[in-house]
Amino acid sequence: MSWKFPAGVVMALAFLIPAAPAVAQTEPSGLNEACQTVERKVYKDIRELVTIDLDTATDREVRVLTAQILAVANADSLPILSKAIQERLNGTADELRAFLKADVQQAWSVDLRITVLRTLTGAGANVKAAAQNALDDGAIDTFLAYLNNGLYEARALDCASQPTPTPTSQPTSTPSATPSATTTVAPTPASSTSVGGGEGGGLPVTGADTATVAGIGGALLLLGGAGYVIARRRRSHFVA
Template structure:
């Protein structure tokens, strides 16, 4: 059959056929769930990819279109749709053609609806109201309008209504006095010589007694004896010289 071409050839054809015209300008940044500035995410309208007549297109053209839609669904992180397309790509050419003609729109709508519901997690009042409005309408156009524009406008309102965080003044911690090592001042050693001791100051002191006194007295006695003996010897010599 003609549609059974190598996978590489089909993928090359899918990328050669432009999926969408390049955007003329960069999308302005938006706010995410945490009210932080991020790049805007734009969900692709896959109806713009269908540029062939599915009744008269060849099997190769149909498979190329299916791969383009699959790439767009994966880029938008859509649920449901990528698996549904891949299942048909693994089947016959007739099943794939029938799916693209009748069922791809329903699968895409379901994927967009689930994506809208996911934005309600932790959402503010404005986002919830905008999402509910899109869900109530229940059309592909309503889902795309909400995901590409309404969500960000409502989120900007929710972020603007949040109270600005006030800087709480933290008390300056009082530096605690670190106990220092106690310096023990040793008392000055008392002088062994009292004020009344000899040589300890003016005015003299008490006389020295005890063993020191006996020694001095002994020496003095010995000197007296020697002096007396010397006197007697000198006297005798003088008497002899006179005689």
């Protein structure tokens, strides 16, 4: 039962180990799926953590190394590797040593493949092509190269090829047409009144129409007077 205490110690070390090997580092900024500038996520090469000879290392060294790998797996969201390590922590040091020598890279490779597949969601043509090349190769180095660099380079190409959105012009407020005052045309006296003051209390005709009527009347009087004089002369001449 003495192995249970070291297992608990290893679980604690996974959270207490210095952040440098555990937390995913960041590099110069890159673009995310929405073409927004973000910090790049760098996936740690777990093989760089193995600085001891697993065949000659002490049990304590093996468990410390296991805690470091577990911390990286948690930081990089590698669920398969994290679960596998936690299961092995309940075994003996020799079982844990054998796992580190033979099975760590296999579980890690599966996690990296899944991570590459996740980048295909909503990806552009360049990202899809780069991801497919990495999946076809299947090597851990290829997965890491894609996730740490190739993904961002391909995404930059996809974002650059997208059409620039045309800014929508804000509708300018046009002043509403001022309602023009309705011009009321006053009826002329000639059209609104009856000649000679007919029914309805119309006013008598005045102005230019009155002068015309008066002129015609005067001419008729002159014609009548001339006719009267001519007729009278003829009558007088007949009597004589």
